[in-house]
Amino acid sequence: MRVLVVEDDRELGAEVAGGLRAVGYAVDLAETLADADLKLAVNGYDCLVLDRILPDGDGLQLLRAQREAGVRVPALMLTALDAVGDKVAGFAEGADDYLVKPFAFAELSARVGALCRRAEHPRQAVVRVGDLEVDTSRKRVRRGGILLSLGAKEFAVLELLVVRAGQVVSRTDLIEHCWDELTDPMSNVVDAVIAQLRRKLGPPIIIGTVRGAGYIVETAA
Incomplete structure (x- = not known):
């Protein structure tokens, strides 16, 4: 946000x-x-x-x-x-x-x-996609019932992806919503956070890559 x-x-x-x-x-x-x-x-x-x-x-x-x-x-x-x-x-x-x-x-x-x-899209306090549960008010994430420890930026990126589950979210959208104006849009900050999230969320991979377009959390994950 x-x-x-x-x-x-x-x-x-x-x-x-x-x-x-x-x-x-x-x-x-x-x-x-x-x-x-x-x-x-x-x-x-x-x-x-x-x-x-x-x-x-x-x-x-x-x-x-x-x-x-x-x-x-x-x-x-x-x-x-x-x-x-x-x-x-x-x-x-x-x-x-x-x-x-x-x-x-x-x-x-x-x-x-x-x-x-x-703002814009009223949402539930807790968003669930498959076995992933994201509590947007308490800023807590569970997968398979296990509480995960995420950094503030990791949570912000994951929150946007799950709120838009089923949609491709571009790197530009992620930077505009999760980073401030001092961030270099050509840097690899998004890719680095996505890699950290995949590691912490564990298998199976829930954040997919759409080459040339961005990232997506499939609703059927």
Whole structure:
């Protein structure tokens, strides 16, 4: 899942981005409305974490423009503005959730996770393909009833593949959803993670390769 964090406080932005990356999200950072608008135009996101007080205006301006343009990416307002009127204004402009600073990171992570699961394609909390079970809320994977230990990036890639089981997922899609904008699209990061996943998932191989197209988890696996 890919998240855009719009926060002009560099220390806080880095802390939020680092924490979300540690639990498996791909995160891009923007410090201004203009930068955020550009990133939203170029990239696809599963969740937007948006401050209100930014150098070039109120974050609600960006949210309003996105909603008017038909962009439905779930948005969490993360701001120090805690009056009831501020919260009402946020929801009126299209926010899906509102969290006041200071905040506990565990709560932020849980709220972002809930919004990401809501994005575009509502999904079950637990996805099963054959003997593979992926708990998207608890970020746990079992195969044949055995709990597996996966890294954050491995889980992110597997989650996307099983949610789209039966469909070919290209390397480009995997990079766009599971890595941030700093990743070199020509690198072998996807192939490396797929190899690690196949090793950890064990036989029979559940992640197939479609030459020249991408990877697929067959629904009949």
